[in-house]
Amino acid sequence: MKIAITFLAILLSMSVALAIDTERAFDDPELQARYETIISEIRCLQCQNQSIKDSNVFLAADLRREIRRMLGEGKTDAQVYDFLVARYGEFALYRPRVGGKTLVLWLAPLLLLAGGAVIMLRVVRRRMTLPIDDEPAADE
Amino acid sequence: MTFRYLAPLIAFAVLILVFVIGLTLDPRELPSPFLLKPAPVFELPSLREPERRVGSANYRGRMALVNIWATWCVGCRQEHDYLMQLAARNAIDIYGINWRDNRPDALRWLQQFGDPYVFSAFDADGRVGIDWGVYGAPETFLIGADGIVLYKHLGPLDESVWQRDFVPLISAGSPAP
Numbered sequence: 001m002k003i004a005i006t007f008l009a010i011l012l013s014m015s016v017a018l019a020i021d022t023e024r025a026f027d028d029p030e031l032q033a034r035y036e037t038i039i040s041e042i043r044c045l046q047c048q049n050q051s052i053k054d055s056n057v058f059l060a061a062d063l064r065r066e067i068r069r070m071l072g073e074g075k076t077d078a079q080v081y082d083f084l085v086a087r088y089g090e091f092a093l094y095r096p097r098v099g100g101k102t103l104v105l106w107l108a109p110l111l112l113l114a115g116g117a118v119i120m121l122r123v124v125r126r127r128m129t130l131p132i133d134d135e136p137a138a139d140e
Numbered sequence: 141m142t143f144r145y146l147a148p149l150i151a152f153a154v155l156i157l158v159f160v161i162g163l164t165l166d167p168r169e170l171p172s173p174f175l176l177k178p179a180p181v182f183e184l185p186s187l188r189e190p191e192r193r194v195g196s197a198n199y200r201g202r203m204a205l206v207n208i209w210a211t212w213c214v215g216c217r218q219e220h221d222y223l224m225q226l227a228a229r230n231a232i233d234i235y236g237i238n239w240r241d242n243r244p245d246a247l248r249w250l251q252q253f254g255d256p257y258v259f260s261a262f263d264a265d266g267r268v269g270i271d272w273g274v275y276g277a278p279e280t281f282l283i284g285a286d287g288i289v290l291y292k293h294l295g296p297l298d299e300s301v302w303q304r305d306f307v308p309l310i311s312a313g314s315p316a317p
Contacts, residue, residue: 005214045275048167058240059275062266087273089173 025068035071038080039064043092051094172273172281172292179206179281179289180271184261187238187246194259198235199283203313205234205306206281207257207297208269211245213277219296220253226302227256232310236260239269239277282306284313 026032036053042063044055052060063084070080084092096102174180183195207223209216227234236257238246243262250260263269272281282291290309293301 045170058266059269062240062270066267066270086173087270088275089170089273091170 025064026071031071034077035068038067038071038077041081041094042067042084043094045088045092168276169294170275172289174273174281174289175292177289178287179283180268182237182261182263182268182271184237184263184268187236187243187250187260187262190243190262194261196287198259199233200287201285203232203285203310204283205232206237206272206283207234208237208239208272208274208277208279208281209260210239210241210277211249212241215296216278217253219278219298220256222297222299222302223256224254226297231302233258237263237268237272239263239274240266282309 024032025035039053040051042052044050044052044057044060044063046057046059047055050060052063066083067080070083075083081093081097085097090096090102096105098106179196181196183193183197186192186194205226209220223234226232234256236259238260240263242264246260246262250257261268266274272279276294278294278296280293280297281289282293284290290313291305293305
């Protein structure tokens with residue numbers, strides 16, 4: 001039974017794969033470019049390591065449809081991102097916006113780099129005071 | 141002196157701790173941005189009576205459970221018997237949003253396995269699902285009488301989840317009888 005369900009699921013997912021919308025969404029090249037940027041910046045929540053541009057699950061298709069609708073209505077990029085973040089949280093953005101809870105995320109690399117620099121500096125400083133020869137240093 | 145030798149060990153232990161915590165977290169489970177915020181309002185055709193409009197107005201002023209389900213969703217089948225139990229013991233009013241489904245299948249499902257819902261709203265194109273930030277059925281929202289989302293559960297409901305996550309909120313949210 002389980003095998004049958006799995007097989008069915010695979011078959012179903014294949015039929016969805018055929019349905020991915022590849023045609024242009026807008027005639028206006030500028031609008032089309034904005035649309036493509038946005039959909040490549042949004043994480044597909046069902047298949048977390050794909051953007052909704054690359055994903056063919058129905059949720060990604062639904063979100064693409066919503067984004068097309070909003071852009072068609074003349075909404076700005078920021079409005080589209082706000083719409084998605086309000087519903088799915090910052091996690092939906094591949095580049096979370098700076099501020100609030102995501103501040104840690106943005107600052108962590110800098111902090112780690114600074115911490116590493118401090119440690120390296122201290123090690124180098126200490127070694128500079130050691131006598132320059134190949135004799136093993138006396139145990140501290 | 142001893143710290144010099146212990147430091148790497150301590151650093152390693154901290155790293156292991158971080159990994160252990162990281163591995164036990166489910167990356168699929170995201171905090172709902174609606175938590176402690178007003179629940180989205182919706183109005184959709186009823187699953188059973190396509191001409192009738194149902195929605196969040198139907199449970200205004202009362203605590204409610206909103207369950208997002210679909211017949212293609214394996215987890216929904218898993219939790220369905222438990223929803224039936226909840227309905228049978230009148231634990232709370234359960235409202236369904238039948239998400240991205242088709243009507244004959246959904247009706248057959250309710251006929252076959254029972255209907256725990258006060259009603260199911262029929263969200264054929266997934267618009268309302270998007271408004272609720274749904275990304276993986278089943279999802280269950282606990283809505284307070286004031287319309288605030290008190291809790292959201294991703295995945296099948298069962299007795300242990302119910303007792304642990306929902307019951308304390310429900311008894312806190314409604315005055316003791």
